[in-house]
Amino acid sequence: VSENTLVLTTEFLEGLRLEEEARTGRRPRSVIEEAAMIARYRRNEALFRQAQELGLDRGDPLVRRRLIQKMEFLLRDASRPPDGDTPPDHVLAELLEEEAERFVTPSRLRVEHVFFSSSREAPLEDARRMTLEGSGQGDAFPRTSPIGPMDRSGFERAIAPEVGARLFEAPELEIGVWSEPIESALGVHRVRILERVPGATPALEEVSSELAELWREQETARRQEAAMQRLLERYPVVTE
Numbered sequence: 001v002s003e004n005t006l007v008l009t010t011e012f013l014e015g016l017r018l019e020e021e022a023r024t025g026r027r028p029r030s031v032i033e034e035a036a037m038i039a040r041y042r043r044n045e046a047l048f049r050q051a052q053e054l055g056l057d058r059g060d061p062l063v064r065r066r067l068i069q070k071m072e073f074l075l076r077d078a079s080r081p082p083d084g085d086t087p088p089d090h091v092l093a094e095l096l097e098e099e100a101e102r103f104v105t106p107s108r109l110r111v112e113h114v115f116f117s118s119s120r121e122a123p124l125e126d127a128r129r130m131t132l133e134g135s136g137q138g139d140a141f142p143r144t145s146p147i148g149p150m151d152r153s154g155f156e157r158a159i160a161p162e163v164g165a166r167l168f169e170a171p172e173l174e175i176g177v178w179s180e181p182i183e184s185a186l187g188v189h190r191v192r193i194l195e196r197v198p199g200a201t202p203a204l205e206e207v208s209s210e211l212a213e214l215w216r217e218q219e220t221a222r223r224q225e226a227a228m229q230r231l232l233e234r235y236p237v238v239t240e
Contacts, residue, residue, distance in 0.1 A: 075227050079220050086212055092211045099214065103201060109149060109155070113159060116188040118188075127189075138190075152167065166179060173192070176193070
């Protein structure tokens with residue numbers, strides 16, 4: 001068998017069928033379609049190898065960039081830890097400590113909310129005149145009161161961005177004290193905090209799967225960089 005002979009193993013043919021399915025949406029369904037698939041591969045491979053022999057790949061920046069990208073993908077794939085390769089608990093615990101901000105549960109609030117619609121004649125003045133009882137003095141709102149516990153983004157979606165900002169930004173509202181009127185595109189809001197739930201770092205077992213995936217990403221990057229450094233050792237730079 002010469003070096004130019006294209007040997008199609010069973011595994012290689014299956015790979016061609018998968019490529020055909022990805023390209024056309026279906027695998028070859030007959031001997032004729034299978035032969036056409038092989039003919040396309042033979043034609044493309046012949047053109048590719050001939051182009052390499054002529055050095056066409058060395059003068060085209062697009063081909064160069066594509067080959068660099070493909071090599072980077074190959075290095076990354078080869079650097080992935082094997083499936084089932086899971087770090088011990090003490091490694092996950094260290095990672096949880098290092099990446100605490102990523103996993104910490106944000107502080108949450110449960111609040112009472114009174115809304116004065118912009119359809120009123122003077123919603124801001126009505127909100128300022130609201131008595132300490134609050135209930136029954138405002139207009140209907142899609143979210144019933146009390147609301148929560150929710151974090152800042154939850155209040156921004158459920159009520160208004162301005163309300164979420166006021167609840168979680170300094171100066172901190174006291175529990176049980178009504179806020180000053182908060183204006184939004186919908187109208188005017190007044191809120192008071194009924195309960196404050198502080199943020200917390202979850203237990204290791206609660207986020208072990210997420211930590212293991214993060215470890216795999218970091219380990220892949222570390223191994224990829226090590227492989228890149230070994231490759232670079234083969235190509236020293238000498239400046240004349």
